[in-house]
Every structure is written in C-alpha cells, then in structure tokens.
Amino acid sequence: MAGETHGIDLVEVVALLGAGVVAVPIFRKLGLGSVLGYFAAGLAIGPFGLRLIADPATILHTAELGVIMLLFIIGLEMQPARLWNLRREIFGLGAAQVVVCGVLLTGAGILAGLAPAVAFVAGMGFVLSSTAVVMQMLDEAGETSTPQGQKAVSILLLEDLAIVPLLAAVAFLAPGEADPEAAPRWISVAVALAAVAALVGIGRWLLNPMFRILAAAHAREVMTAAALLIVLGAALLMELGGLSMAMGAFLAGVLLSESTFRHQLEADIEPFRGILLGLFFIAVGMSLDLPALARDWQAIALAVIGYTLVKALGIFAVARAFGAGTRAAVTRTTLFAQGGEFAFVLYAAAAAAGIFDARTNTVFTATVILSMAITPVVATLARRWMPPPAVSTEGVEAAEDLQGEVLIIGFGRFGQVASQALLARGLAVSIIENDVEMITVASSFGFKVYYGDGTRPEILHASGAGRAQAIMVCIDDRAAATRIAHLVRSEYPLAKLFVRAYDRGHALDLIAAGVDYQLRETFESAMAFSAAALRRLGVPEEEAAELVEDVRRRDLERLELQMTGGTYAGVDLIRGNRPVPEPLTAPQRPGQVIGDLPAGTAANN
Structure with a gap:
C-alpha cells in the first residue's frame, strides 16, 4: 500500500511525529504545557479522531x-x-x-x-x-x-x-477458587528478591568494567547501544521477577x-x-x-x-x-x-x-x-491564581530612613563590584536588595544591605532617595530598571541617576527616561577582553588601545545618532519602535568596524 515500506507503515510514523510537532508548540504558547498538547494530538489522530492510527x-x-x-x-x-x-x-x-x-x-x-x-x-x-x-x-x-x-x-x-x-x-x-497450579506466594517473593539481588550485583561489579572496555574501543554508537541495553535489560529483569x-x-x-x-x-x-x-x-x-x-x-x-x-x-x-x-x-x-x-x-x-x-x-x-x-x-x-510566595525577612533589616550619600539598588555581581570604589573612597553608601538570600550572604562578608524593592515609591523614600546625591540602579531586570529610572526622574529630579543597561535597546530606553549615565553590562568587560586578545596576538600595546578606543568611539557615535532623529535598520527609533533584525556582514577591508546589530542580538549587548 502507499506509504508502507517493507512492513513499516510510514503513515502512522508521520502522523505521530507530525501531530506532536504541531500540537505541542501551540499548547505551550497558550501556557497549557506540552503534556496536554500530546494528549490533544493523540485524540486528533487516533481511532476516534482522524483514524490515522487504529491500534493505540x-x-x-x-x-x-x-x-x-x-x-x-x-x-x-x-x-x-x-x-x-x-x-x-x-x-x-x-x-x-x-x-x-x-x-x-x-x-x-x-x-x-x-x-x-x-x-x-x-x-x-x-x-x-x-x-x-x-x-x-x-x-x-x-x-x-x-x-x-x-x-x-x-x-x-x-x-x-x-x-x-x-x-x-x-x-x-x-472471584472463584485459587489456581492449584499457581506457584506458592513464597516462591514469587523469592524470585523477586533474587531479581533485585542479581540487578544489584550486575550494577556493582560488571557495568563499570564493561563501560571501560567500550570506552577504550572509541565506538560512540556502541556506547549508546550499551546504555539502552542497561535500561531495557534492568526493566526486563524486574518484569521477570514480577x-x-x-x-x-x-x-x-x-x-x-x-x-x-x-x-x-x-x-x-x-x-x-x-x-x-x-x-x-x-x-x-x-x-x-x-x-x-x-x-x-x-x-x-x-x-x-x-x-x-x-x-x-x-x-x-x-x-x-x-x-x-x-x-x-x-x-x-x-x-x-x-x-x-x-x-x-x-x-x-x-x-x-x-x-x-x-x-x-x-x-x-x-x-x-x-x-x-x-x-x-x-x-x-x-x-496563576495563587498569590506570590511571601518573602521571609526574618533576620533581615528593612530599609527605613536611610541617610547615605549614594543609594545602590541591587547588590548582585554588578552591584557588588560597582560599590567597591565608592566604599573605598569613604562615601556613605546605602544598599537595598529584594533577594533575602543575597542579603544574608552579603552580611557574612561584612556588607550592610537592607531589604527593599526599588520599584515601589515608598521604599525609595524610606531608602533615602530624596537625600541621596546619586542613585545607582544595578539590578538585572531591564523592565524594573526602566520603571525605577522613570520613578526617580519624576520624584527626585536633582539626584544623579546611574543605571545598568542590558543591551543597546535598553540603553536607548534609559536615555529617553533621562538618566545621567547608563552602561551596557557587558560592554566595558568585552572591550577589555578584546584588547587582551589583541595584545596576546602580537598587536603592539598602543595600537591595541587605539583599536579599542576606535570601537568605543564608533559605538558612542551610533548611539548618539540613534537618539537625535536618525533611523536604525529602517525604523524610527525616536518613536520607540523596535528595529528590524539585519544579518551580520563581514568587514570588507582590514580595520573596518562591523555595523551595529539590532537590540537583543549578540553583537549589540
């Protein structure tokens, strides 16, 4: 028959794979999970649906x-x-x-x-x-x-x-009388225990030596076959033991x-x-x-x-x-x-x-x-209906009437590094963080970190944002960072506002919000990384520094162009529209810098 080759019904195989490929992404997109998607796929192609498969x-x-x-x-x-x-x-x-x-x-x-x-x-x-x-x-x-x-x-x-x-x-x-030919119960129990003992013995003394021999043979497909043999063999042994x-x-x-x-x-x-x-x-x-x-x-x-x-x-x-x-x-x-x-x-x-x-x-x-x-x-x-889990603040001090010259919001990896120079200078720094575990770990290293959510106006007020000369937003949640930037600019316009940016698109949003300074979280470290690579490849120190500085200058020029009415990938950025992705093209001549990629791509972080 059509679709059947040497006893293999390809219609059933294609139906099974196709149903799963179509249904699962749809159900996951709807937030219903892959399990329900598979169930629906089976119902659709089964004997009570399209009847593509008659014997489930x-x-x-x-x-x-x-x-x-x-x-x-x-x-x-x-x-x-x-x-x-x-x-x-x-x-x-x-x-x-x-x-x-x-x-x-x-x-x-x-x-x-x-x-x-x-x-x-x-x-x-x-x-x-x-x-x-x-x-x-x-x-x-x-x-x-x-x-x-x-x-x-x-x-x-x-x-x-x-x-x-x-x-x-x-x-x-x-119901009915017991089968006189059936084995006594104690024999069934003994067989089961023997099966378990045999499996334990094989696993303890035979499997590792077998895998060492197979690994020495460098045959990947045999290793895969051995893995399947172990799983199915163990299952068969237990089934035989009842x-x-x-x-x-x-x-x-x-x-x-x-x-x-x-x-x-x-x-x-x-x-x-x-x-x-x-x-x-x-x-x-x-x-x-x-x-x-x-x-x-x-x-x-x-x-x-x-x-x-x-x-x-x-x-x-x-x-x-x-x-x-x-x-x-x-x-x-x-x-x-x-x-x-x-x-x-x-x-x-x-x-x-x-x-x-x-x-x-x-x-x-x-x-x-x-x-x-x-x-x-x-x-x-x-x-969806359950309220978010309550955060236990036992042993953690909440932000209240802080007096620091600088307010740092977020004390993860970025905030910890950013705070060190300020603390070394002897500035009065107030730090708030909404991760209780992070606060506890920081306290064990001698840092005083208060519990607080910087997206809430009352928390910012209690954290001393109105008295701080500078506010540094160091969190890794781009949406929350943007909300805090708008909130600070609205409530505390005199404070200098420094915000960690995720990528170029986020940087543009922060500049539009009126921050005093933003920095893409991976930009400067990537610059230092590439400079080190150039030096190790034999490029003179001065030339490496010039190349890195040229990349930094070009990046700043593109950023300024985007914020002063230019278009990026054919989209008006001043209106806040997201750019259309463009393919990355290789440089046409030595020394040419590759143009920016759209926000969210690897070259634009």
Missing part, C-alpha cells in the same frame, strides 16, 4: 519505554546516600499519601454503590499518580531538583513500589549514579527518553474511547470530579501533616490529584481476574485518562 494499544506498550527511561535518568541523579536521606519522604510521606488517599477513594466508591472489591481496586488504581505527567511538569517548571521536586520523586517511587502488592491483592480478591519495569530502570540508574560514565549515559538516553515519553502521552490520548465517553458521560464525569476532589483532599491533608506550607501543599495537590499509567495495568489485571466487567473497566480507564488530561490545566490555573 500497540503504540502505548512501546511508548511505555519512555517512562522507563525517565525513571532511569532520575535514578542517575540519585546517589545511594542521597536516596538514603530521602527514606523518610519515601516510606513516610509516600506511604502516608498512598494509604490515606486509598482509604478515602475506596470509601467514596463504596458510598457510590460499588462492590467493596471493585471500589478498592478502582480507588487504589487512581491513587497511583502518573510518573510521566508529574515529572514532565516538574521538568518544565524547573523544579525537579528543588526540595518540592525531591518530595514528589519520593512519593512517585513509593507509588511504583505499591503496584506489586496491589497486583497481588487483585489476585487474592479474584516487579515494576520502571522500578528496575530506576534501580539501575541509582547503581550507576556514582559511575564515571554517568553523564555519558544520561546524554545517550535523553533523546530516546524525550521522544518515547511524548509518544506515551500521544498514545494515552488515542486510548480515550469517545463512544464510551458519550455513552457513560455522566458516570465518567462524576468519577473524574469525585475521585479528583477526594484524592486532592487526602494529598493536601497529608502534605500539611508532614509540615508543608499551604502553597507547597496546594502545588503538590495539583500535581498528584490524577490517576496514572499504572492504573491501566491494575485495571487490566482486575478485568482479567473477573473483578471488573468490560464496561466498568472502560469507565475507570476513561476516568484516569481524563484526570491526566486536566492536570496540566488545573496546575496552570493554580499557579
């Missing part, structure tokens, strides 16, 4: 490798000592969340009229949050390595462990976390992890049975709302009981209040054991999928 189950099983690789990379970041330090979070916080939410959800199911066994399996399946969704959202927010992120990882690890006893519970709750494949990959990552090849392994696995995890989300979206959703929409809607709210209540209560603040508890609740991919495994086992009938399985599977789909939206809305 096959793709889902393959794409589950993305979750396995994700757990392996997480394991690489978890040295054994670090994992041991998280034992309270894993077996305390994680176990408490699973137990409390499981009891609440089981009780809710029984109150809704479900049989106790059905209510238990349905509730415990929903307890197991989606590792893929939670970790993807943490990664996009840059919070994976934060204390909040580490607690989330601990909870997910405990939930991955919980699938093993839950599957055993399904076998125990199955445990979670994801747990096997995580354990393999932990065993290699102190290896000298850790960074190489992470670099080799990361591309596969990203693509397969995206395919997993697409496959989940394709698995949503729209006819079943239309048939049982009332039951599914009630299950999604009821289970999500009940689980959210349990998560919030556990978080507060373990000392989390309200904001942290709400954030954790929005991350974990959904079902996850392990629910599909548990529900399939329940259907095979006769606990679920086909319709019940479909309803609860759709419930989990919808809960996974709405999680990014709920988390985004929660972040």
Whole structure:
C-alpha cells in the first residue's frame, strides 16, 4: 500500500511525529504545557479522531519505554546516600499519601454503590499518580531538583513500589477458587528478591568494567547501544521477577549514579527518553474511547470530579501533616490529584481476574485518562491564581530612613563590584536588595544591605532617595530598571541617576527616561577582553588601545545618532519602535568596524 515500506507503515510514523510537532508548540504558547498538547494530538489522530492510527494499544506498550527511561535518568541523579536521606519522604510521606488517599477513594466508591472489591481496586488504581505527567511538569517548571521536586520523586517511587502488592491483592480478591497450579506466594517473593539481588550485583561489579572496555574501543554508537541495553535489560529483569519495569530502570540508574560514565549515559538516553515519553502521552490520548465517553458521560464525569476532589483532599491533608506550607501543599495537590499509567495495568489485571466487567473497566480507564488530561490545566490555573510566595525577612533589616550619600539598588555581581570604589573612597553608601538570600550572604562578608524593592515609591523614600546625591540602579531586570529610572526622574529630579543597561535597546530606553549615565553590562568587560586578545596576538600595546578606543568611539557615535532623529535598520527609533533584525556582514577591508546589530542580538549587548 502507499506509504508502507517493507512492513513499516510510514503513515502512522508521520502522523505521530507530525501531530506532536504541531500540537505541542501551540499548547505551550497558550501556557497549557506540552503534556496536554500530546494528549490533544493523540485524540486528533487516533481511532476516534482522524483514524490515522487504529491500534493505540500497540503504540502505548512501546511508548511505555519512555517512562522507563525517565525513571532511569532520575535514578542517575540519585546517589545511594542521597536516596538514603530521602527514606523518610519515601516510606513516610509516600506511604502516608498512598494509604490515606486509598482509604478515602475506596470509601467514596463504596458510598457510590460499588462492590467493596471493585471500589478498592478502582480507588487504589487512581491513587497511583502518573510518573510521566508529574515529572514532565516538574521538568518544565524547573523544579525537579528543588526540595518540592525531591518530595514528589519520593512519593512517585513509593507509588511504583505499591503496584506489586496491589497486583497481588487483585489476585487474592479474584472471584472463584485459587489456581492449584499457581506457584506458592513464597516462591514469587523469592524470585523477586533474587531479581533485585542479581540487578544489584550486575550494577556493582560488571557495568563499570564493561563501560571501560567500550570506552577504550572509541565506538560512540556502541556506547549508546550499551546504555539502552542497561535500561531495557534492568526493566526486563524486574518484569521477570514480577516487579515494576520502571522500578528496575530506576534501580539501575541509582547503581550507576556514582559511575564515571554517568553523564555519558544520561546524554545517550535523553533523546530516546524525550521522544518515547511524548509518544506515551500521544498514545494515552488515542486510548480515550469517545463512544464510551458519550455513552457513560455522566458516570465518567462524576468519577473524574469525585475521585479528583477526594484524592486532592487526602494529598493536601497529608502534605500539611508532614509540615508543608499551604502553597507547597496546594502545588503538590495539583500535581498528584490524577490517576496514572499504572492504573491501566491494575485495571487490566482486575478485568482479567473477573473483578471488573468490560464496561466498568472502560469507565475507570476513561476516568484516569481524563484526570491526566486536566492536570496540566488545573496546575496552570493554580499557579496563576495563587498569590506570590511571601518573602521571609526574618533576620533581615528593612530599609527605613536611610541617610547615605549614594543609594545602590541591587547588590548582585554588578552591584557588588560597582560599590567597591565608592566604599573605598569613604562615601556613605546605602544598599537595598529584594533577594533575602543575597542579603544574608552579603552580611557574612561584612556588607550592610537592607531589604527593599526599588520599584515601589515608598521604599525609595524610606531608602533615602530624596537625600541621596546619586542613585545607582544595578539590578538585572531591564523592565524594573526602566520603571525605577522613570520613578526617580519624576520624584527626585536633582539626584544623579546611574543605571545598568542590558543591551543597546535598553540603553536607548534609559536615555529617553533621562538618566545621567547608563552602561551596557557587558560592554566595558568585552572591550577589555578584546584588547587582551589583541595584545596576546602580537598587536603592539598602543595600537591595541587605539583599536579599542576606535570601537568605543564608533559605538558612542551610533548611539548618539540613534537618539537625535536618525533611523536604525529602517525604523524610527525616536518613536520607540523596535528595529528590524539585519544579518551580520563581514568587514570588507582590514580595520573596518562591523555595523551595529539590532537590540537583543549578540553583537549589540
């Protein structure tokens, strides 16, 4: 058939990749995150959308490798000592969340009229949050390595462990007599322990020597193949032992976390992890049975709302009981209040054991999928609606009635250097900063820095801006620096105003605001840098100084031209319009200086 080559259906491959490429940027641009974009893409091309792919189950099983690789990379970041330090979070916080939410959800199911066994399996399946969704959202927010992120990882690890006893519970709750040919329970436990022991032994004594041999061969593709072999082999070993494949990959990552090849392994696995995890989300979206959703929409809607709210209540209560603040508890609740991919495994086992009938399985599977789909939206809305975190100023003195001759706003790297000559001259300098950690660090080095936000008029007044002869704005937020410049010029016109500029465009904005002096933060250091390079290349000292001074003069001339009615890249700068980017062209003759690039480009900083 057209589009099919030697058994490979290129239509499905192109549909999968194209759907993700189109949907994800759109959803991220809308602020909804990539996870929901993948879900929407899967729904669009699946059997209940455009029908470009008829069997999402096959793709889902393959794409589950993305979750396995994700757990392996997480394991690489978890040295054994670090994992041991998280034992309270894993077996305390994680176990408490699973137990409390499981009891609440089981009780809710029984109150809704479900049989106790059905209510238990349905509730415990929903307890197991989606590792893929939670970790993807943490990664996009840059919070994976934060204390909040580490607690989330601990909870997910405990939930991955919980699938093993839950599957055993399904076998125990199955109606009918036990299979006389089934192996005794103690044999299953022994096999699982043997699988773990084998994995630990391989990781401790075989993997590093193997990688040393492969590294000596200088075959990059073989190193990549070896990395995939480790991840998939560990997952297979755990599956054969009756445990979670994801747990096997995580354990393999932990065993290699102190290896000298850790960074190489992470670099080799990361591309596969990203693509397969995206395919997993697409496959989940394709698995949503729209006819079943239309048939049982009332039951599914009630299950999604009821289970999500009940689980959210349990998560919030556990978080507060373990000392989390309200904001942290709400954030954790929005991350974990959904079902996850392990629910599909548990529900399939329940259907095979006769606990679920086909319709019940479909309803609860759709419930989990919808809960996974709405999680990014709920988390985004929660972040927008929650007030900004309160800043603790304990041990920090706020600005009040300061008397300095010079007021410095911002005490980061730039402000620290700029202040040194003033302090050495013996001038009375007042310094304000809105980063409490920076204030604390500065105090340990003998600097007196006050807490204050320079964009607020009352803070400027309390900081002594009305008495200061000079005000130096050294912050790295260009929008805030411009606001402060306008505010100072309006309220304190007699003060000399010096402002750190980000680039040429920002410098033009500051000049228009009436500052006395502005300096692009990288300009002078870049001049000194290029002068040193010229001298090391054999250029005489005087000639190097002349060349640098010529660049500085030409830069000033262009800046003055732009501010006196000239046009830049065909755009009127006096009206504040941003210039149109132009390509950088090479010099036509020795000594010619390349013209300025538009604001924001590398040559214009």
